[in-house]
Amino acid sequence: MQLRLKLLRSARLLAGLTACVFGLVGAGSALAAAPMVKTSAPGYYRMMLGEFEVTALSDGTVDLPVDKLLTNTSAPEIKKGLANSFESAPLETSVNAFLINTGPKLVLIDTGAGSLFGPTLGNLVTNLKASGYQPEQVDEIFITHLHPDHVGGLVAAGKLVFPNATVRADQRDADFWLSPANLEKAPADAKGFFQGAMASLEPYIKAGHFVPFDTDGELVPGIRSLATPGHTAGHNLYVVESGGKKLVLWGDLIHVAAVQFEDPSVTIQFDSDSKAAAIQRKKAFADAAKAGYLVGAAHLPFPGLGHLRKQGKGYVWVPINYSVVR
Numbered sequence: 513m514q515l516r517l518k519l520l521r522s523a524r525l526l527a528g529l530t531a532c533v534f535g536l537v538g539a540g541s542a543l544a545a546a547p548m549v550k551t552s553a554p555g556y557y558r559m560m561l562g563e564f565e566v567t568a569l570s571d572g573t574v575d576l577p578v579d580k581l582l583t584n585t586s587a588p589e590i591k592k593g594l595a596n597s598f599e600s601a602p603l604e605t606s607v608n609a610f611l612i613n614t615g616p617k618l619v620l621i622d623t624g625a626g627s628l629f630g631p632t633l634g635n636l637v638t639n640l641k642a643s644g645y646q647p648e649q650v651d652e653i654f655i656t657h658l659h660p661d662h663v664g665g666l667v668a669a670g671k672l673v674f675p676n677a678t679v680r681a682d683q684r685d686a687d688f689w690l691s692p693a694n695l696e697k698a699p700a701d702a703k704g705f706f707q708g709a710m711a712s713l714e715p716y717i718k719a720g721h722f723v724p725f726d727t728d729g730e731l732v733p734g735i736r737s738l739a740t741p742g743h744t745a746g747h748n749l750y751v752v753e754s755g756g757k758k759l760v761l762w763g764d765l766i767h768v769a770a771v772q773f774e775d776p777s778v779t780i781q782f783d784s785d786s787k788a789a790a791i792q793r794k795k796a797f798a799d800a801a802k803a804g805y806l807v808g809a810a811h812l813p814f815p816g817l818g819h820l821r822k823q824g825k826g827y828v829w830v831p832i833n834y835s836v837v838r
């Protein structure tokens with residue numbers, strides 16, 4: 513009896529070992545044969561801000577030669593800043609937009625690049641849908657400024673991507689970027705900015721869906737615009753407040769986290785008025801660090817949400833803690 517049990521045990525052990533060895537060989541060959549998937553997770557990140565639901569949406573990323581684009585600094589400084597963040601030029605740069613469901617209104621802040629900025633961008637609608645919404649549900653679109661990577665997603669093949677939305681932006685940006693006279697006198701390499709803005713806004717203007725504003729103020733309950741001229745003449749921040757919580761969406765107040773948090777006086781070639789842009793950046797950084805509210809920006813690493821802490825003469829970016837919606 514005992515011998516039978518022993519044999520049985522040995523047989524089981526052997527079977528187990530054999531399965532194990534074959535399993536390992538099997539796993540090894542399966543690993544080698546499986547093609548790499550090479551796609552990322554859906555590009556949205558969701559959180560609550562008081563009673564509001566905030567969804568950061570990725571339009572994609574674009575490689576920027578930031579060593580050539582940053583101004584009011586030097587090549588060694590840029591290199592050092594990037595290296596401190598384990599980065600180098602060209603820098604894979606996020607393009608983010610933010611969807612805010614206030615309850616009564618679904619509001620989109622910026623729209624990504626659509627087809628205006630190359631094949632690695634233009635993913636906003638895909639990610640909006642993946643996040644559980646449809647473009648037809650968007651009631652309001654607030655544009656931080658009329659650069660192509662912020663308005664390009666408004667249209668696809670000349671048609672409104674958001675057919676039920678009213679588009680709002682600062683009158684000063686509309687006057688500047690939608691002016692045929694300005695397009696005419698712009699240097700050849702800048703004409704695309706004007707053409708991009710015109711192609712993106714004109715279908716909404718025709719449909720009576722473009723309503724520019726000319727003062728700071730509440731656009732829907734809980735979201736207000738705040739003019740910060742510099743990066744463009746009509747650049748605006750959007751301040752979102754609900755249930756005692758505050759989020760300030762910065763648009764293009766910053767482009768390169770690794771360099772401009774430590775030294776906010778560093779500017780970028782895309783600035784219309786780089787001196788004014790630097791002043792706005794310093795003011796916004798100081799306010800965010802002092803008050804401790806949440807910040808979101810178009811070109812900070814996705815989801816582009818976090819807090820700012822003062823450190824020495826500069827600031828440290830503290831990305832938001834990962835959280836699931838409850």
Ligand SMILES: [Zn+2]
Binds near residue numbers: 659811
């Ligand atoms: Zn931008």
